[in-house]
Amino acid sequence: MADGTVSDHKPGEIRRTFSTLSTGQDQNGVVQPLLTDLYQITMAYAHWKSEKRTDHAVFDLYFRKNPFRGEFTIFAGLHECLKFFNNYTFSKSDIDYLRTILPPSTEEGFFQYLSDMDLSQVTMYAIPEGSVVFPKVPLLRVEGPLPIVQLLETTLLTLVNYASLVATNAARFRMAAGPGKSLLEFGLRRAQGPDGGLSASKYCYIGGFDGTSNVLAGKLFNIPVKGTHAHAFVTSFTSLDDLKNRMLQPADQSKSLQNLVEMSQTWLDRIEGLLEILKEETHKGELASFISYAMAFPTGFLALVDTYDVLRSGIPNFVAVALSLHDLGYKSIGIRLDSGDLAYLSLRAREIFTKIADKYNLPWFAKLNIVASNDINEETIHSLNQQGHSIDTYGIGTHLVTCQRQPALGCVFKLVEVDGVARMKLSQDMEKMTLPGKKNVFRLYGHDGHALVDLMMQEKEEAPSPGQRVLCRHPFEESKRAYVIPASVEPLLKKYWFEGKICQPVQSLHDIKSRMESSLRSLRADHKRALNPTPYKVSVTAGLYQFMHDLWLHNAPIGELS
Ligand SMILES: Nc1ncnc2c1ncn2[C@@H]1O[C@H](COP(=O)(O)OP(=O)(O)OP(=O)(O)O)[C@@H](O)[C@H]1O
Ligand SMILES: O=P(O)(O)OC[C@H]1O[C@H](OP(=O)(O)OP(=O)(O)O)[C@H](O)[C@@H]1O
Numbered sequence: 001m002a003d004g005t006v007s008d009h010k011p012g013e014i015r016r017t018f019s020t021l022s023t024g025q026d027q028n029g030v031v032q033p034l035l036t037d038l039y040q041i042t043m044a045y046a047h048w049k050s051e052k053r054t055d056h057a058v059f060d061l062y063f064r065k066n067p068f069r070g071e072f073t074i075f076a077g078l079h080e081c082l083k084f085f086n087n088y089t090f091s092k093s094d095i096d097y098l099r100t101i102l103p104p105s106t107e108e109g110f111f112q113y114l115s116d117m118d119l120s121q122v123t124m125y126a127i128p129e130g131s132v133v134f135p136k137v138p139l140l141r142v143e144g145p146l147p148i149v150q151l152l153e154t155t156l157l158t159l160v161n162y163a164s165l166v167a168t169n170a171a172r173f174r175m176a177a178g179p180g181k182s183l184l185e186f187g188l189r190r191a192q193g194p195d196g197g198l199s200a201s202k203y204c205y206i207g208g209f210d211g212t213s214n215v216l217a218g219k220l221f222n223i224p225v226k227g228t229h230a231h232a233f234v235t236s237f238t239s240l241d242d243l244k245n246r247m248l249q250p251a252d253q254s255k256s257l258q259n260l261v262e263m264s265q266t267w268l269d270r271i272e273g274l275l276e277i278l279k280e281e282t283h284k285g286e287l288a289s290f291i292s293y294a295m296a297f298p299t300g301f302l303a304l305v306d307t308y309d310v311l312r313s314g315i316p317n318f319v320a321v322a323l324s325l326h327d328l329g330y331k332s333i334g335i336r337l338d339s340g341d342l343a344y345l346s347l348r349a350r351e352i353f354t355k356i357a358d359k360y361n362l363p364w365f366a367k368l369n370i371v372a373s374n375d376i377n378e379e380t381i382h383s384l385n386q387q388g389h390s391i392d393t394y395g396i397g398t399h400l401v402t403c404q405r406q407p408a409l410g411c412v413f414k415l416v417e418v419d420g421v422a423r424m425k426l427s428q429d430m431e432k433m434t435l436p437g438k439k440n441v442f443r444l445y446g447h448d449g450h451a452l453v454d455l456m457m458q459e460k461e462e463a464p465s466p467g468q469r470v471l472c473r474h475p476f477e478e479s480k481r482a483y484v485i486p487a488s489v490e491p492l493l494k495k496y497w498f499e500g501k502i503c504q505p506v507q508s509l510h511d512i513k514s515r516m517e518s519s520l521r522s523l524r525a526d527h528k529r530a531l532n533p534t535p536y537k538v539s540v541t542a543g544l545y546q547f548m549h550d551l552w553l554h555n556a557p558i559g560e561l562s
């Protein structure tokens with residue numbers, strides 16, 4: 001991203017790419033077999049002792065409800081799941097530690113079994129990362145020896161849950177802001193710890209953000225890093241006397257050094273009438289800080305203007321320094337607003353920039369970038385849009401990365417089949433029933449290219465074909481059903497892990513971001529609107545419907561009244 005709006009540092013040539021990470025170093029050494037719940041290990045032991053080592057299990061990873069009162073979710077985290085699979089081995093120190101926490105009666109053979117364990121007998125199908133996904137549909141289908149696949153549950157969930165939640169949050173911010181705005185993730189300081197911060201930067205980028213302030217995320221994931229400066233930089237200056245270095249080299253290297261402090265003061269004199277301020281009112285410590293920043297970044301000057309008074313001090317000081325820089329051949333970038341009424345202040349700032357542009361015949365000045373930050377959430381952006389504003393870039397931290405509106409997605413990992421026999425978890429709550437058996441999933445599209453419905457079916461059933469009518473049933477409500485004649489059909493689950501290897505081309509973060517954009521585009525607008533969106537239909541074939549309802553009746557005990 002090189003929009004030139006905010007000081008940015010483009011990815012360097014020697015930067016490690018996302019795909020090289022996948023083959024080599026771990027981004028996150030924390031992701032390892034012991035990053036799991038104790039009960040996975042105890043179940044593995046019990047399975048091992050019960051001779052269930054070779055039972056062939058199928059598990060589905062899915063969520064039950066879209067987050068943020070929305071009707072869609074962005075699936076993210078798959079690449080990290082594959083890296084986890086690739087590196088899956090219990091080290092000697094892992095085994096030594098497990099010996100200390102399992103009862104002394106634990107048989108030696110089990111520790112040997114763990115030491116020898118790899119994922120060569122595990123197969124994983126997944127929906128491509130960055131896809132729009134819906135409740136109940138398996139995002140991952142993991143098959144293999146029962147104790148081994150069970151052991152993967154917690155780690156897969158921790159890799160998918162937050163990634164998908166925060167990517168979805170980012171996509172919602174992007175939709176609220178609109179395509180023309182720049183979105184920067186500023187959340188590291190407020191995230192749930194260092195790993196939360198790093199994951200947020202990565203998955204917000206997938207979800208539609210343009211960059212992050214997180215430097216390590218930039219280095220690790222090749223994401224554009226961007227930023228402005230803080231209030232502390234402004235308040236660290238008290239007067240112009242704080243400026244020891246006052247001379248700046250003009251852009252034309254053949255010209256001699258010029259005194260930026262004198263030039264800025266002269267410009268303040270010249271603009272005070274036009275801006276209807278008194279030049280004495282502008283804070284001279286603030287002016288000094290702007291001059292200092294401008295000296296350091298003459299081609300990337302952007303000032304935080306709300307430390308003292310946006311209209312009577314911050315903006316006039318910025319304008320004076322920006323016009324001085326212009327005299328020296330440099331174009332400034334803009335301002336950041338971090339408090340007050342962001343709609344009103346952005347409009348007033350634009351008015352002032354336009355006045356200057358007209359008066360001094362500098363059309364670019366009217367287009368200066370206005371960055372807004374300060375506890376912005378999705379509703380704030382919708383509200384700003386309604387009010388009218390002139391913000392070009394949003395810097396968003398807390399609400400984005402902490403997902404304050406809904407802090408967890410609630411993905412689950414459920415057993416659906418053992419040795420070819422379907423399993424089903426019953427619940428009073430229909431939402432919590434598992435859809436039994438090994439399933440395939442297809443997305444059916446209409447003639448206008450929009451997705452109509454996701455259809456799950458038993459693995460043995462024939463895939464739907466374009467132009468052929470197929471009955472799509474609500475999984476639980478008998479009366480809800482519809483015939484669909486799809487214009488096109490997309491199989492959603494692809495084989496990603498087989499015989500100990502990743503078996504699809506590794507996607508870069510940029511590929512995943514592009515998939516997110518195209519996948520979201522294929523969703524009708526009414527499913528995406530902020531208020532009361534229409535639910536997208538997730539359905540099952542008549543065959544799967546009958547199968548699961550028979551199994552349901554078979555498993556549910558018949559009560560007796562007395
Ligand atoms: N025009 C606007 N419409 C809706 N919300 C806005 C608008 N302008 C700002 N906001 C939001 O209103 C809140 C204002 O925050 P707050 O009440 O803490 O005041 P503040 O501007 O930060 O003042 P101070 O810096 O003096 O504490 C922020 O969450 C901000 O995103
Ligand atoms: O508001 P967020 O969406 O979380 O975005 C990140 C915030 O981080 C910085 O604030 P800082 O840490 O300086 O604290 P303050 O603005 O709350 O005083 C910056 O000025 C933003 O306001």
Ligand SMILES: O=C(O)c1cccnc1
Nearest residue numbers: 186213226227228229395
């Ligand atoms: O660069 C910025 O302006 C920034 C970075 C982190 C948090 N708040 C602001």
Ligand SMILES: [Mg+2]
Nearest residue numbers: 338373374375
């Ligand atoms: Mg702030």
